[in-house]
Amino acid sequence: MFYTFDGIENARELGGLARPDGARIRENVLFRTGHLGRASQADVQRLADRGVKLVIDMRDRWERERSPDKDVPGARNLWLPPVPDLQEVIPIKSTVPREVREVFHEFYKLLGLHPAAIDAYEGFFRELLASEGAPVLWHCTQGKDRTGVGAMLLLSALGFDRETAIWEYLLTNQFAQGQLEAMRFARASEEELAIMGEVFPVFERNARYYFDCVDVEYGNMDNYLELALGVGPRERARLEEYYLE
DSSP: OEEOOSSOOSEEEOTTOBOTTSOBBOTTSEEEESOSTTOOHHHHHHHHHTTOOEEEEOOOHHHHHHSOOOOOTTOEEEEOOSSTTHHHHSOOOOOOHHHHHHHHHHHHHHHHHOHHHHHHHHHHHHHHHHHTTOOEEEEOSSSSSHHHHHHHHHHHHTTOOHHHHHHHHHTHHHHHHHHHHHHHHTTOOHHHHHHHHHHSSOOHHHHHHHHHHHHHHHSSHHHIIIIITOOOHHHHHHHHHHHBO
């Protein structure tokens, strides 16, 4: 479910997603968004009214300093960057769409296997478990790549299959399409549209590459969750208790 805010982009929750056995994710507990740096006072109050107790910021050091999150009343803000210095790792300086596409593609291997990313997503689960089912929001800048990987991992830990995790990941493109349409309305050049057509959306090939990298290194997602992120059967049972109904 998407939400419309004054200054928070790509905002939605995982609530309502159902597994084949009928178990569903509880509503109003798992929120994924773009950053909160441009959130209005009404936006942060809406999040507070929904009971958000923890905001996890997955942006890098520079992104966070440039546009600090607005405080959500009653919520703790925690910095867990999968890539602490994004511009050093994936500097997008090319104006060739194919090259931008390749940079983003390789970024997904880093999000799966780089030690800093593993530390961040391990911390993500640690905080979810410590929150004991209280509403949590996690975000990066546009709420698509780093945030999307967090959602795919959480859905996997909750027993959802890979296709459902990828389907939810791709919902970002409903938001991205609006961004591209706004650029067309503003008479952006074809070159600009071509580049942003690689930056704004998410792509199934990247999500599948992420899963493939994990499978090659760890054998399967279950092993990765347990061995890399510390989310074994006991932790998964607790997550199901907190987030499923």
